[in-house]
Amino acid sequence: MKEFDFSQLQSFKTPGEWIENALKIPNKKNNSTILRFRSYLIGTAASVVIVTAVALTLLLHTDFSNVPSQPPSALPAAVTENTKPSGNALTAPSLEKSAPTVSEAPKAALPTASSTVAAASASVPPSSVPPVTAATAVASVAAPPTSSKPSTQAPAVPLTTPLTTPLTTPLTTPLTEGTSPGEAASPGTLPTQPLTVPYQGEAFHGKIFIFISEKNPLYQSQYITASVSSCGTPQKLKPQTNADGVRWAVFQPSAAGMTLYNGCKYKLRIYDTNGSESRAWFTPTGGGNAEIHFS
Amino acid sequence: MNGDRLFAKLTFEQAVRKYADTVTGVCVMRLQNRADAEDCFQNTFTKLWLKAPDFESEEHLKAWLIRVAMHECVSYIRKNRRAAALERHEKAEAFDFDRSDMSWALSRTPQKYRDVLYLYYCEQYKVREIAIILQKKENTVKSLLKRGREIIKSIYGGEEK
Structure with missing residues (x-):
């Protein structure tokens, strides 16, 4: 019979190499923490860099010129671009650029202080319109209608020729707030840099020249009604036809009891009694008149 | 450098040499595999060096080493469950009893x-x-x-x- 004693149970003999390896532990560099967190550090750093880059990109590409400086209660609702006509298929002029680079401008027969003429406005010029300071509703730097004083350099002749000829002399002096455009900007002193929005937040007192192309169903209308962003009283207008066959009408929001502010986006709606309707967004940014084309 | 730290009045080398058999026994009993037991043995003494707790006595140090060795074995088994299953099929080198x-x-x-x-x-x-x-x-x-x-x-x- 096999006999046993529990006292025979003995501790294990440790191999010598185990002990030798264990004695090397103090000489090992303690980089366990660094190794453990290295991936997190890299990930965190990469995330920070990416987020910063995205934020900077967004900031650089964000146009703050359209941000109204008036308190929201004092301003009409500034809305985003939406030029979709409600009834008939109509396209509205693009008016979102608030500070266009002046690359082309009329060389001759410039109206009063119409030194910054957007390319869009030059594309559909009126031929027999009254003294239109050829400027879009967005980039108008024309003289306010209240100060009808003509520029010393620009002729005070009504614009009768199409604005297709580019300006040869660039503007060098950007307009500053409070400076009359007629004094600050002349055909000979066009700035090379994009103009900043003058009169930001101030009331817009100019007129809006509405141009209706032949394609527009409102072209045939004897009378059209214009209203801006459901404020004030809609104004009834009688369009006229110029030599180029473009129908146009003048709309003065201030006369209709509307107070528009420069730098804010508004929706101009024109319609007639037959139910045809066109809409366009515009942003008055200058002290002069505005021009909106309905194609 | 080894003499910098004391563990219940023992240097690291003394502690290793004195309690190596105890830790080995715990690891071998738990894992019954030479390579795994060696890993846990090394991990146990690595923890001793890194943590360097303040031991009241050598008995305290010994009990601490046993407890740490047991925990190391448990976590080793948990971490290498899949590999251990494979090794069992491959007849990994078992501790020769x-x-x-x-x-x-x-x-x-x-x-x-x-x-x-x-x-x-x-x-x-x-x-x-x-x-x-x-x-x-x-x-x-x-x-x-x-x-x-x-x-x-x-x-x-x-x-x-």
Whole structure:
């Protein structure tokens, strides 16, 4: 019979190499923490860099010129671009650029202080319109209608020729707030840099020249009604036809009891009694008149 | 550099040499594989060096090493469960127990009995101390010892002296 004693149970003999390896532990560099967190550090750093880059990109590409400086209660609702006509298929002029680079401008027969003429406005010029300071509703730097004083350099002749000829002399002096455009900007002193929005937040007192192309169903209308962003009283207008066959009408929001502010986006709606309707967004940014084309 | 730190008045080398067998026994009993046991052995002493707790006495140091070695074995098994399953098929190098040795019979007992028996017979711990180390009640340790002895008898065969 096999006999046993529990006292025979003995501790294990440790191999010598185990002990030798264990004695090397103090000489090992303690980089366990660094190794453990290295991936997190890299990930965190990469995330920070990416987020910063995205934020900077967004900031650089964000146009703050359209941000109204008036308190929201004092301003009409500034809305985003939406030029979709409600009834008939109509396209509205693009008016979102608030500070266009002046690359082309009329060389001759410039109206009063119409030194910054957007390319869009030059594309559909009126031929027999009254003294239109050829400027879009967005980039108008024309003289306010209240100060009808003509520029010393620009002729005070009504614009009768199409604005297709580019300006040869660039503007060098950007307009500053409070400076009359007629004094600050002349055909000979066009700035090379994009103009900043003058009169930001101030009331817009100019007129809006509405141009209706032949394609527009409102072209045939004897009378059209214009209203801006459901404020004030809609104004009834009688369009006229110029030599180029473009129908146009003048709309003065201030006369209709509307107070528009420069730098804010508004929706101009024109319609007639037959139910045809066109809409366009515009942003008055200058002290002069505005021009909106309905194609 | 090795003499910089003291562990219950022992240098690191002294601590390793003194308690290497104890830690080895715990690791081998738990893992029953030479390579795995060596890993846990190294990890245990690495923790001793890195943590460097303030030990009151050598007994405290020994108990700490046993507890850490047990935890290391548990986490090692948990981490390498898949690899361990594969190794079992490949017949990894098991710790060579002599069948005539009582240690072989001890290695065949279930885990919960093995720890208690090992600490009681090999490390000469008392029931109360085992209860503290394993965080069990003394009566539980006693019953585990009793059943463990019976299991060893049945495995080893023969009669107790």
